Amino acid sequence: MLFFYFNRILTFVENILAAIGCILLFGMTFSIIFEIFSRAFFGTSYYWINEINEYMLLYLTFLGGAYVLRNNGHVTVDILDTLLSETYRKYSKILIYLLGIIVCLVLVYYGTLVTLDAFARDLRSTSLLAYPQAYIYIAIPVGSLIMLLEFCRKILALQFDSVKE
Amino acid sequence: DGVETVADNEGDSEEVYNFELVAYMGFDNILTKDVVPMWIEKIEESTAGRVQIEWVGGHEVIPREEQFDAVSNGIVDVSFNASAFFSHIMPEADTLHLSPYTPHEERENGYFNYLSEKFENHNLKYLGRYISGMGFYLWSNEKIETLEDLKGLSFRTSPVYQDILDRLGVNPVSIPPAEIYTAIDRNMVDGYGYPILGPYEDGLTEVTNYIINEPFLNNNNAIFFNMDVFQTLPSELQETLLKATEEFEYDMLVHFEKESERQWENSLKHVEIIDLGDEDSERFQEVVNDVYWEKFESDIPDEVDVIKELFDITN
Amino acid sequence: MEWWLLLLIILIALIFLMFIQVPVAFAFILVNIVAAYFLWGGEQGLLLVIKSVKDSLTTFTLLPIPLFILMGEIIFQSGIAPKMINTLDKWLGKLPGRLSLLSIGGGAMLSTLTASAIGSTAMLGSTLIPEMEKKNYSKEFTIGPILASGGLAVMIPPSALGVLMASMSGISVGAFLIAIIVPGILMALLFSVYVIVRAKIQPHMAPAYDIEMISIRERLKLTAKYILPLSLIILFVIGSIFLGIASPTEAAALGVLGSIILAIGYNSFNKKVIVTSFIKSLNISVMILIIVSGSKVFSQVLSYSGATRGLVSIVGNLNFAPVIILLIMILIVLIMGSFMEPLSIMMVTIPIFIPIVEILEINLLWLAVLLLIAIEIGNISPPFGIGLFVMKGVAPKGTIMMDIYKASIPFVLLNLFLIVIIIVFPDLVTFLPDVMRE
Numbered sequence: 001m002l003f004f005y006f007n008r009i010l011t012f013v014e015n016i017l018a019a020i021g022c023i024l025l026f027g028m029t030f031s032i033i034f035e036i037f038s039r040a041f042f043g044t045s046y047y048w049i050n051e052i053n054e055y056m057l058l059y060l061t062f063l064g065g066a067y068v069l070r071n072n073g074h075v076t077v078d079i080l081d082t083l084l085s086e087t088y089r090k091y092s093k094i095l096i097y098l099l100g101i102i103v104c105l106v107l108v109y110y111g112t113l114v115t116l117d118a119f120a121r122d123l124r125s126t127s128l129l130a131y132p133q134a135y136i137y138i139a140i141p142v143g144s145l146i147m148l149l150e151f152c153r154k155i156l157a158l159q160f161d162s163v164k165e
Numbered sequence: 166d167g168v169e170t171v172a173d174n175e176g177d178s179e180e181v182y183n184f185e186l187v188a189y190m191g192f193d194n195i196l197t198k199d200v201v202p203m204w205i206e207k208i209e210e211s212t213a214g215r216v217q218i219e220w221v222g223g224h225e226v227i228p229r230e231e232q233f234d235a236v237s238n239g240i241v242d243v244s245f246n247a248s249a250f251f252s253h254i255m256p257e258a259d260t261l262h263l264s265p266y267t268p269h270e271e272r273e274n275g276y277f278n279y280l281s282e283k284f285e286n287h288n289l290k291y292l293g294r295y296i297s298g299m300g301f302y303l304w305s306n307e308k309i310e311t312l313e314d315l316k317g318l319s320f321r322t323s324p325v326y327q328d329i330l331d332r333l334g335v336n337p338v339s340i341p342p343a344e345i346y347t348a349i350d351r352n353m354v355d356g357y358g359y360p361i362l363g364p365y366e367d368g369l370t371e372v373t374n375y376i377i378n379e380p381f382l383n384n385n386n387a388i389f390f391n392m393d394v395f396q397t398l399p400s401e402l403q404e405t406l407l408k409a410t411e412e413f414e415y416d417m418l419v420h421f422e423k424e425s426e427r428q429w430e431n432s433l434k435h436v437e438i439i440d441l442g443d444e445d446s447e448r449f450q451e452v453v454n455d456v457y458w459e460k461f462e463s464d465i466p467d468e469v470d471v472i473k474e475l476f477d478i479t480n
Numbered sequence: 481m482e483w484w485l486l487l488l489i490i491l492i493a494l495i496f497l498m499f500i501q502v503p504v505a506f507a508f509i510l511v512n513i514v515a516a517y518f519l520w521g522g523e524q525g526l527l528l529v530i531k532s533v534k535d536s537l538t539t540f541t542l543l544p545i546p547l548f549i550l551m552g553e554i555i556f557q558s559g560i561a562p563k564m565i566n567t568l569d570k571w572l573g574k575l576p577g578r579l580s581l582l583s584i585g586g587g588a589m590l591s592t593l594t595a596s597a598i599g600s601t602a603m604l605g606s607t608l609i610p611e612m613e614k615k616n617y618s619k620e621f622t623i624g625p626i627l628a629s630g631g632l633a634v635m636i637p638p639s640a641l642g643v644l645m646a647s648m649s650g651i652s653v654g655a656f657l658i659a660i661i662v663p664g665i666l667m668a669l670l671f672s673v674y675v676i677v678r679a680k681i682q683p684h685m686a687p688a689y690d691i692e693m694i695s696i697r698e699r700l701k702l703t704a705k706y707i708l709p710l711s712l713i714i715l716f717v718i719g720s721i722f723l724g725i726a727s728p729t730e731a732a733a734l735g736v737l738g739s740i741i742l743a744i745g746y747n748s749f750n751k752k753v754i755v756t757s758f759i760k761s762l763n764i765s766v767m768i769l770i771i772v773s774g775s776k777v778f779s780q781v782l783s784y785s786g787a788t789r790g791l792v793s794i795v796g797n798l799n800f801a802p803v804i805i806l807l808i809m810i811l812i813v814l815i816m817g818s819f820m821e822p823l824s825i826m827m828v829t830i831p832i833f834i835p836i837v838e839i840l841e842i843n844l845l846w847l848a849v850l851l852l853i854a855i856e857i858g859n860i861s862p863p864f865g866i867g868l869f870v871m872k873g874v875a876p877k878g879t880i881m882m883d884i885y886k887a888s889i890p891f892v893l894l895n896l897f898l899i900v901i902i903i904v905f906p907d908l909v910t911f912l913p914d915v916m917r918e
């Protein structure tokens with residue numbers, strides 16, 4: 001029952017983040033087009049548009065990370081696949097997901113520390129926009145947290161599958 | 166407890182100290198490629214080999230904006246870095262852009278000590294700097310004879326001089342370094358700001374017509390050490406390091422003068438030099454100064470008076 | 481610890497993780513984390529990893545990756561691509577391996593638009609593969625040409641990598657961009673000849689399918705309808721760079737605009753096309769960008785550890801004939817190409833290679849072209865390489881890594897052959913720039 005809610009809420013959150021990712025993709029495209037046209041027709045350039053796009057690249061990547069993970073969209077090298085037995089494959093999956101969880105834990109924990117530090121020192125980007133770096137970094141712990149939960153779900157799903165069998 | 170550490174280490178005159186150095190540019194850049202090895206050699210010679218320094222690389226090793234913290238946290242021991250890449254952490258560093266002094270004058274008139282204190286607040290030991298008296302120039306494809314001619318042109322910008330361009334009526338366009346060549350070649354922008362060192366090496370002079378002979382701001386470059394690590398050195402080695410870097414500053418004045426001469430010669434193969442005339446030159450420098458003092462007023466209001474006094478500016 | 485031992489441990493760890501099927505991106509990050517912890521002084525090192533991840537992704541020149549993918553998805557989802565392919569097909573007539581040729585031709589065409597191999601591979605893959613599958617092309621013939629034509633993006637101007645290579649080696653950028661043209665065209669030709677010959681010998685690889693023969697008039701009509709409008713996109717992207725309206729990176733956004741205008745023009749720009757294009761683009765972009773970030777930080781770790789410098793400086797201490805040293809340089813770059821992203825490879829190798837090359841009196845222009853090809857080979861040669869990973873990401877469901885390896889090998893060999901040709905005939909590189917100079 002608990003798993004049922006966890007499942008639904010996680011899916012919902014991932015979808016929302018993916019939707020934001022798509023909006024960012026849209027925003028990137030049209031902000032750049034806007035910059036090009038404004039320069040070509042009015043001779044005005046908005047230097048911060050390029051900079052904002054750099055941040056969007058980071059947001060996009062981390063917000064979309066969990067959604068892509070859910071759809072098994074992250075590339076693996078599967079050359080040993082055909083050689084392995086079904087049981088082995090199940091255990092190796094658990095190992096992989098655990099490693100994924102470790103990676104995400106580090107990203108969440110140290111990402112949070114870096115974000116808090118940037119916030120405390122009021123660090124700005126080295127550009128003229130002087131964008132607060134805490135707002136950039138925060139995408140890393142947030143996105144990684146959802147990826148962490150997605151790895152957890154994958155492990156849990158393996159258990160539920162074997163119960164069904 | 167710094168004294169204690171020194172005392173502890175005093176007796177051991179055989180120990181060899183190994184340090185790692187990163188620079189804001191890599192093994193290939195004209196501002197670092199010969200200079201860093203020259204400093205290392207100087208240090209190793211003057212300490213009779215007791216201090217060994219390994220240059221691990223440039224921003225391919227640690228991103229240049231992170232090197233300040235990396236030295237401060239002890240990930241590496243020394244960095245060669247320009248204020249543009251750490252003034253977001255230590256805004257006082259940007260005053261280097263306006264210093265009217267040579268490095269040795271700075272050591273005498275207190276500005277060196279002022280900066281040392283600021284570095285110390287970040288757990289860093291300021292050893293000195295190696296580029297001075299070398300400004301930025303506007304490189305242009307349009308012939309500029311007066312400041313009026315600049316109005317309405319588009320120039321590739323950098324945070325260092327963006328406000329200056331703005332104030333001069335130039336439209337600043339942001340372009341990644343790798344694409345400056347194409348942007349100039351295709352007339353996407355009319356020019357860019359750059360020191361005399363660089364455009365020839367990067368091939369940019371091939372597609373540039375003019376350089377405005379009006380250097381502005383100082384290129385600057387600081388050498389700083391992790392404070393804890395520095396203090397583990399016996400006091401006589403600390404002295405030697407400071408002394409050697411001071412000498413190095415003299416060497417670099419000569420080195421970059423020669424280098425500049427060579428680059429002027431090279432650049433003028435492709436590029437024509439143009440002058441603004443006395444009156445506009447003065448106005449131009451006024452804009453530069455205004456922009457930077459306003460910036461200091463807003464970023465470091467408490468420091469402005471101190472710096473004005475150090476720079477011997479009265480108003 | 482000796483650098484070579486460290487290098488060995490790091491590489492074995494990475495290879496092990498990838499072989500047990502940890503997703504490539506996470507394998508990179510995991511190795512980065514462990515290495516950073518030990519090399520960079522514990523927790524401080526992990527904080528630096530986070531900062532480096534941020535710096536690696538907040539890079540404006542990465543922008544064409546999501547944008548070109550989006551452009552490709554819109555062209556494909558709105559059904560323009562299949563129509564275009566069908567029309568081109570009519571012109572190619574009975575040439576064996578038509579669709580594979582198309583991906584090479586498309587790759588060459590695209591390479592005049594794009595500066596990055598990754599973006600180009602991803603776009604071609606998502607556009608052409610579905611059509612090739614429908615026509616029962618073998619995996620080898622589907623994947624290989626697309627994988628290989630990514631390299632064309634770098635060898636045909638505009639090439640961001642080429643500009644960097646030139647400025648790092650101290651060669652004239654203009655001369656270098658001209659110097660890569662002949663090798664680039666040669667590369668495309670080699671690929672095409674191979675496809676035609678192989679398809680002739682083994683027709684089942686690229687089954688010929690019936691095309692109804694239609695009159696020239698009809699063909700021209702179809703061309704006007706489905707191919708000419710595509711030049712709008714080329715006009716947007718190349719034209720805007722050429723006319724100085726947009727920088728090469730920005731131009732990718734105009735490519736998206738062009739594809740949207742086309743889709744509207746064909747009356748096939750609807751909600752479903754929009755949603756599918758965006759979601760698919762998000763998927764592919766995220767997958768690529770995380771790997772790019774992981775491998776960039778990995779490059780940093782390797783550079784810091786002294787492994788890359790050590791490896792490269794070995795070459796400096798060798799007393800071999802110039803040709804042998806040249807081959808060793810190429811080999812080193814080839815190996816690095818499997819694990820590191822191109823820019824980092826250049827940054828560590830070029831400054832060390834150049835002085836050696838100057839002593840040996842090897843022509844710099846020539847060497848730089850050879851190294852650029854070698855970096856691209858490293859990207860697509862088994863078992864690792866960003867090109868391979870990207871391909872896996874856009875390949876049809878059920879494609880295993882072995883399929884991609886098999887497909888890549890002929891093209892790796894062709895590229896190596898190209899290197900040999902250029903070594904034997906240096907004029908291929910130096911001829912055009914010499915003409916330009918006069």
Ligand code: NA
Binds near residue numbers: 596
């Ligand atoms: Na290209």
Ligand code: NA
Binds near residue numbers: 857
């Ligand atoms: Na490879």
